[in-house]
Amino acid sequence: MQEIPRRKFLNIMLGGVLGTVASAVLYSIVKFILPPEIPQAVLSNVVAGKVGDLQPNSGKIFKFGNKPGILIMTPSGTYKAFSAICTHLDCTVQYRSDFQHIWCACHNGRFDLNGKNIAGPPPSPLEEYNVAVVKEEIIVSKKA
């Protein structure tokens, strides 16, 4: 069996020990830096407002858990609800009564009254929610 010189052996051991310590330290630091995932209560529906809150051709932001949603009363008087998070870069959209569609102020992205991206940089439509009116309350729920 070939003998390993004493110096080489010590260098390998020292390198191994240093590498192990460095990996253990770095691993715990990286794990510490990335925040733990906090489970959120899954909401199936929320009350987005009351009948009478909105006039035709207007909209408002409501809380869907910890995310913003947008409730719209179209010019023809029907309710529509979408996620208010722009699919481009995470800004919160708004309803523009002068354009009669949904608008994102950050990069001039536009969505029609079905949530479809029609102009500007947004790459995909807004997530649409179901809307139901129950006892004067406007209930918004996620589509199955």
Next chain:
Amino acid sequence: MIMENTKSNRKPYWFFSRYPIDGLVEFFKRKAVPIHRHTIWYYLGGTTLFLFAIQAVTGILLLLYYRPTEEAAFASVQFIMTKVRFGWLIRSVHSWSANLMVLSCFIHMFSTFLLKAYRSPREFSWITGSLLLFITLAFGFSGYLLPWNEISYFGTRVATESIASIPVIGHYLLVFFRGGEDVSGATLTRFFGFHVAVLPLLLTMLLIVHLLMVQVQGMSVPPSVESQPGPRPKTSPFFPNFILKDALGWLITLGLLAMLAALYPWELGVKADPFAPAPAGIKPEWYFLFLFQTLKYIPATIFSLSGEMIAVMTFSVVGILWALVPFIDRRANRGLKSPVFTIIGIGAIAYIVIMTIVACMASKQ
């Protein structure tokens, strides 16, 4: 104090007998700065350093009252500006000086680029300088969120979301910067930590290395001056001549800063509301405007790839190539003129200036 009473050695004996730094003193006595038609650009580094010193002092003062939580941040800055004596001035000086520091950094970088001071043997001065500029921009980005106002909140959402488009590591980076999936109080706490601990430490360490390199190698003489026939350019002593002129520049900078801070106090805006629509006219700080404007022109998809991702990747690659320019511009390394890189430098300045103006005009419409 015990002093050697001889004419040849009048320095404080007590100190120098314990710490023999005569070599360093001699070095600064002999240090000289070349004098030629581009000498004025040598002062920009000192101006940036001066503005950093102002940032450190005013930043420490603001720390005495600022509270880095989602609930208290905006109110604490409001308190600084309305109740604390000279609070409005300290905050205004901090904000204006940050912007002037970035401007001074950019001018320093572009003058260094156009004078080809990055060429051999100063490659690492250029690389440390590039990293210093990157850290300065990170200072601006992290400090922007700290007042927790509407514009900075949405600006941070946009900027961190665009990081997420980087392939493979994008989402991890987003979570790392935001401290979660959304911009929230966790993001504010993180940005505060970066702004007052991590970045100052990194910047100070790199600055020491950068300054040491500049001191050891001296100022670079541009190839256009070096190649001229005749004697080498004249020099001027670093101490006191150059330092005094530098100090004059600092005094002018301080005057400009005081004028800007007093006449145009930095606004606080409206407190951030995560459930309010993004306000119209949202835009980042002026030094990120050219990137912001470019993003507006990028289509949503290019060859079925995300336009966002292509833009972010392109800017990252350009930034890395820019930092590695000493190893790319081989003509400059041989002391020859390299007009292609001069054109690239002028092109980069023109692109940044034009895109910034277009973005400013668009936001006013």
